[in-house]
Amino acid sequence: MIGIFNRSHYEDVLVARVHGLVPPERIEARYDQINRFERHLVENDVTILKFFLHISRKEQRARLQARLKDPTRDGTQSR
Numbered sequence: 001m002i003g004i005f006n007r008s009h010y011e012d013v014l015v016a017r018v019h020g021l022v023p024p025e026r027i028e029a030r031y032d033q034i035n036r037f038e039r040h041l042v043e044n045d046v047t048i049l050k051f052f053l054h055i056s057r058k059e060q061r062a063r064l065q066a067r068l069k070d071p072t073r074d075g076t077q078s079r
Contacts, residue, residue, distance in 0.1 A: 010034070 016022045
């Protein structure tokens with residue numbers, strides 16, 4: 001079985017920290033929750049793989065332009 005967590009699991013902490021949306025102690029508590037969750041998975045024989053997908057500024061711009069021209073596009077379809 002393969003399970004995929006999108007970035008929101010980690011982005012929850014990142015965005016809040018970078019933009020100062022919550023107090024630092026709440027950020028630390030969230031880090032602890034994430035670490036406990038991952039530890040639980042590992043203790044139950046789950047292999048965790050983390051990937052960082054980098055999309056260049058040029059590609060981001062092209063996708064944004066495509067969405068602006070046609071709001072029904074999600075920007076990932078082939079051009």
